[in-house]
Amino acid sequence: MKAFYFILTLCFISFTVQSQKKTPYILKPDRIFDGRAMHTNWIVKVNQDTIAYVGSANNYKGTLKDTIIILKGMTLIPGMIEGHGHLFLYPYNQKSWNDQVLKESQSYRVVRATTHAKKNVLAGFTSFRDLGTEGAGYADFGLKKAIDEGLIIGPRLQISSKAIVATGSYGPKDVAPEITIPLGAEEADGENLIKVVRSQIRAGADFIKVYADYRWGKNNTAAPTFSVKELKLIVNTANSSGRQVAAHASTAEGMRRAIEAGIKIIEHGDGATPEIFNLMAAKKVALCPTLAAGYSIERYKGWIPEKNKPPKRILQKQKSFAQALKAGVTIVAGGDVGVFEHGNNVLELEMMVAYGMTPKAVLQSVTAVNAQVFDMPKVGEIKIGNYADLVVVKGNPTKNINDLRNVKMVIKGGDIVLNK
Numbered sequence: 001m002k003a004f005y006f007i008l009t010l011c012f013i014s015f016t017v018q019s020q021k022k023t024p025y026i027l028k029p030d031r032i033f034d035g036r037a038m039h040t041n042w043i044v045k046v047n048q049d050t051i052a053y054v055g056s057a058n059n060y061k062g063t064l065k066d067t068i069i070i071l072k073g074m075t076l077i078p079g080m081i082e083g084h085g086h087l088f089l090y091p092y093n094q095k096s097w098n099d100q101v102l103k104e105s106q107s108y109r110v111v112r113a114t115t116h117a118k119k120n121v122l123a124g125f126t127s128f129r130d131l132g133t134e135g136a137g138y139a140d141f142g143l144k145k146a147i148d149e150g151l152i153i154g155p156r157l158q159i160s161s162k163a164i165v166a167t168g169s170y171g172p173k174d175v176a177p178e179i180t181i182p183l184g185a186e187e188a189d190g191e192n193l194i195k196v197v198r199s200q201i202r203a204g205a206d207f208i209k210v211y212a213d214y215r216w217g218k219n220n221t222a223a224p225t226f227s228v229k230e231l232k233l234i235v236n237t238a239n240s241s242g243r244q245v246a247a248h249a250s251t252a253e254g255m256r257r258a259i260e261a262g263i264k265i266i267e268h269g270d271g272a273t274p275e276i277f278n279l280m281a282a283k284k285v286a287l288c289p290t291l292a293a294g295y296s297i298e299r300y301k302g303w304i305p306e307k308n309k310p311p312k313r314i315l316q317k318q319k320s321f322a323q324a325l326k327a328g329v330t331i332v333a334g335g336d337v338g339v340f341e342h343g344n345n346v347l348e349l350e351m352m353v354a355y356g357m358t359p360k361a362v363l364q365s366v367t368a369v370n371a372q373v374f375d376m377p378k379v380g381e382i383k384i385g386n387y388a389d390l391v392v393v394k395g396n397p398t399k400n401i402n403d404l405r406n407v408k409m410v411i412k413g414g415d416i417v418l419n420k
């Protein structure tokens with residue numbers, strides 16, 4: 001290592017996103033979190049869009065001509081994966097969900113989504129699982145293509161297109177029943193579910209999202225929607241194409257039906273019981289808790305966390321999250337970003353720590369665990385052959401999760417997209 005030509009400035013090499021010819025380079029931070037564990041005296045070599053070496057600096061046998069970027073006081077982590085987000089939504093305190101779905105043109109929503117995509121990457125989230133366009137049709141397909149082609153800056157997307165809801169369950173609802181309006185997701189029931197799953201796959205869905213319950217019970221309470229038989233039709237059709245199914249579910253019965261139908265990822269899970277979490281742990285069903293969503297919605301309603309007592313919904317969420325941890329359920333990290341500001345994704349990770357996880361476990365969730373559970377290849381871990389999706393933060397986020405807000409450098413596919 002000593003023989004290497006050390007270059008002390010980060011600015012020595014500057015890439016543009018579009019750069020074709022890339023010089024290999026080495027990153028030498030104080031420490032490297034590879035997705036599973038923290039290491040010191042490690043380096044990473046990036047060649048083109050790929051990680052060519054990761055490991056001890058002493059064992060590196062590369063060329064002396066490699067450019068080295070010294071990152072004093074910094075931690076290098078894998079590009080983070082937003083596990084639950086909506087690029088076609090933005091905070092409801094700026095514009096209500098109803099108005100976004102009903103009053104904004106698709107062209108406007110697409111332009112907005114491109115700005116949201118960029119904010120996610122600059123915050124260190126180089127991959128993003130989008131849980132439905134919420135009325136913007138199949139627009140996620142073109143957005144993903146534009147990012148993949150380098151036309152715009154954005155995270156690697158895993159998309160679900162329109163998402164599936166039971167007839168009569170989803171919004172917008174505040175209209176006369178005889179008027180047909182566009183909805184935030186695609187309605188389907190019974191045998192027709194097979195056709196809708198297939199048509200969403202045709203439109204580019206990487207996975208299928210279904211609402212196993214929603215606020216369509218009496219007095220707008222959450223209640224189960226699809227029968228187990230219907231959910232099984234969705235799972236069988238999606239799985240036979242090699243795709244996963246994720247279920248929105250916040251009632252114990254909605255979750256139970258989803259688990260029985262063979263769904264492996266449950267989003268939200270607010271109203272679960274210890275029995276349901278034990279069932280999830282036994283069947284290896286992961287929970288995406290979206291803590292930041294409920295927190296943000298309560299704030300929009302006027303709750304001031306610094307001043308007021310936590311509302312019922314927050315207390316219930318704290319309780320159920322603790323139960324999920326106790327039961328040993330696999331926790332993926334996804335905050336429902338879009339409900340709150342794109343680029344503020346770290347809010348979810350801070351809340352996971354505040355609600356009982358260690359910073360290290362949270363960092364594992366948002367990188368390696370997310371990649372594994374969501375079946376995202378070549379991301380989430382710093383290992384040879386994976387994409388060079390890397391984030392440099394000041395400090396040590398396994399000690400202090402807030403350090404994830406101190407992003408100094410973001411690299412996606414070997415391209416340095418942020419360097420400050």
Ligand SMILES: [Zn+2]
Nearest residue numbers: 084086131336
């Ligand atoms: Zn969502």
